[in-house]
Amino acid sequence: MQSDTGPLRVIRIYIEGIGLCGPGLNGWEASRPVLAGTDDYEASPICVPASMLLPANERRRAPQIVKIALAIGAEAFAMAGRDPAGTAAVFASSGGDGDTIHEILHVLASPNRELSPTRFHNSVHNAAAGYWSIATHSRAASTSLCCYNDSFAAGLLEAAVQAAATRESVALIAYDVQYPSPLRDARPLAAAFGIALVLSPAPGAASIACIELELRPGTLTSPASDSPPELEWLRQGTPAARSLPLLAALARREESSISLNYLDDMVLALRITPLPASPNPRGA
Numbered sequence: 150m151q152s153d154t155g156p157l158r159v160i161r162i163y164i165e166g167i168g169l170c171g172p173g174l175n176g177w178e179a180s181r182p183v184l185a186g187t188d189d190y191e192a193s194p195i196c197v198p199a200s201m202l203l204p205a206n207e208r209r210r211a212p213q214i215v216k217i218a219l220a221i222g223a224e225a226f227a228m229a230g231r232d233p234a235g236t237a238a239v240f241a242s243s244g245g246d247g248d249t250i251h252e253i254l255h256v257l258a259s260p261n262r263e264l265s266p267t268r269f270h271n272s273v274h275n276a277a278a279g280y281w282s283i284a285t286h287s288r289a290a291s292t293s294l295c296c297y298n299d300s301f302a303a304g305l306l307e308a309a310v311q312a313a314a315t316r317e318s319v320a321l322i323a324y325d326v327q328y329p330s331p332l333r334d335a336r337p338l339a340a341a342f343g344i345a346l347v348l349s350p351a352p353g354a355a356s357i358a359c360i361e362l363e364l365r366p367g368t369l370t371s372p373a374s375d376s377p378p379e380l381e382w383l384r385q386g387t388p389a390a391r392s393l394p395l396l397a398a399l400a401r402r403e404e405s406s407i408s409l410n411y412l413d414d415m416v417l418a419l420r421i422t423p424l425p426a427s428p429n430p431r432g433a
Contacts, residue, residue, distance in 0.1 A: 159363045162309045163356040163424075165318070166229030167399065168221030168345035170197055171383065171390065176224060183377065184393070184400035190379040195341045202284035210267060211280060213341065214246045217324045218277040219284060221345035229347035229355050231318060233285040236347070237311060238320040240278045240293040241304025243388035244336060246271055247328030254332075277322070298388045300325075301344070302409040302417045305392075309362050312350045321346045325389040339386025344396065352424065358399055361420040369410050395419060 167177040173193045174180040182188035199208060200219035208216070218240065226233045249271045256264050270276065275293035282291060292311075296303035301323045308321040324343035328336050349356065376384050376393035384393045391409060398405035402423040409417045 159361050160309045160313050161350075161359060161361050162312050163349045163352050164346055164358045164360065164399065165231065165349050165353065165355040166225035166227070166345075166347035167357075167396070168224035168226075168228075168322075169343070169396065170217050170221050171195055171342040172340045174342075177228070180396075181400045183380075184397045186377055186397075186401070190377055192379075200284070203280070207280075212246050212249055212271050212276075214242070214248075214324055214326045215271070215277050215280045217326070217341060217343040218281060218322050218345075221324070221343040222281060222285075222320065222322050225320065225322075225345035225347045229318075231347060231355075233281075233320070234287045235289055236287070236318050236320055237290045237315070238278065238281065238287070238292075238322060239304050239308040239311065240275065240281075240291065241300045241307075241321065241323040241389075242274070242277075242293075242295060243297055243300040243325050244295070244328070244338075245274045246276060247326055247332060247336075247338075249276075251329045251332055277324070281322070296412070298391070299409070299411050300388050301391045302411045305346075305409075306362060306364065306411070306417060308346070308348055309360075312348050316350050318347060318349045321348065323389045323392065325387050337386075338388075339383050339390070342383065342387045342390045344389060344392045356424050357426070358402075358424055359422045360395075361422075363418045363420075364411065365416045365418055366414060367416045368414060369408055369416055375405060375407060395421065399423070 169177045172195045183190045197216045278291040278293045304323050308319045312319040322345045326341040327338045376397045383390045394407045398421045405421045411417045
């Protein structure tokens with residue numbers, strides 16, 4: 150890869166854990182046959198498993214976006230066999246918590262403008278990161294970012310760069326939820342969706358695949374999708390679900406090359422290479 154200032158190297162990272170939550174996609178292991186194309190997809194409302202990371206009272210108060218982030222993060226770390234308390238994390242969402250923003254605007258437009266402090270602290274873009282750090286007792290660094298429809302690509306690139314630069318594992322936790330009306334009219338999303346990846350700069354006992362990332366100039370006018378056709382509505386309609394071609398490649402355990410749009414004039418090219426399963430994966 151070339152830039153105006155000279156060559157930029159390809160970034161190589163390794164996937165150790167995956168978390169997944171979406172409509173009809175109830176966790177990574179249960180969803181693998183669907184993503185690999187061996188089982189039919191059965192549409193159903195998203196089912197977010199209760200996270201034991203938070204006390205019961207906190208679980209009840211947490212908004213949907215936080216519940217998704219905690220659920221997929223916990224699943225990915227359990228698969229990787231790593232301790233989230235000592236692992237940096239990147240959180241990516243195209244629009245944050247639509248329900249909370251709706252409630253705040255509804256209150257501000259009413260005669261009684263008394264706003265719940267809980268609503269306020271849930272409205273900030275790094276709310277999920279805050280809940281995560283409290284729930285996992287993590288003091289590791291966290292980053293919360295937004296890049297509109299390209300938020301998953303931006304989050305993956307950020308997490309990969311951090312892992313390569315620090316030579317430490319980094320988690321990516323990406324998620325989106327729908328907005329209620331009337332905000333939905335301005336920003337329609339197909340469905341809530343979340344994906345988490347635990348990434349390492351070097352192969353290990355838990356590594357399932359290697360990904361090489363390269364940022365290139367250009368634009369995908371008609372992005373090719375390797376995800377199951379029956380999930381194309383979700384990939385196109387929810388920014389976090391732009392990860393579906395990557396998940397499909399990982400589920401099929403096949404070498405694959407995919408590209409993701411990044412900003413208006415860049416493409417994030419991914420080369421996925423599956424790794425042999427370890428007989429003694431970490432955490433087994």
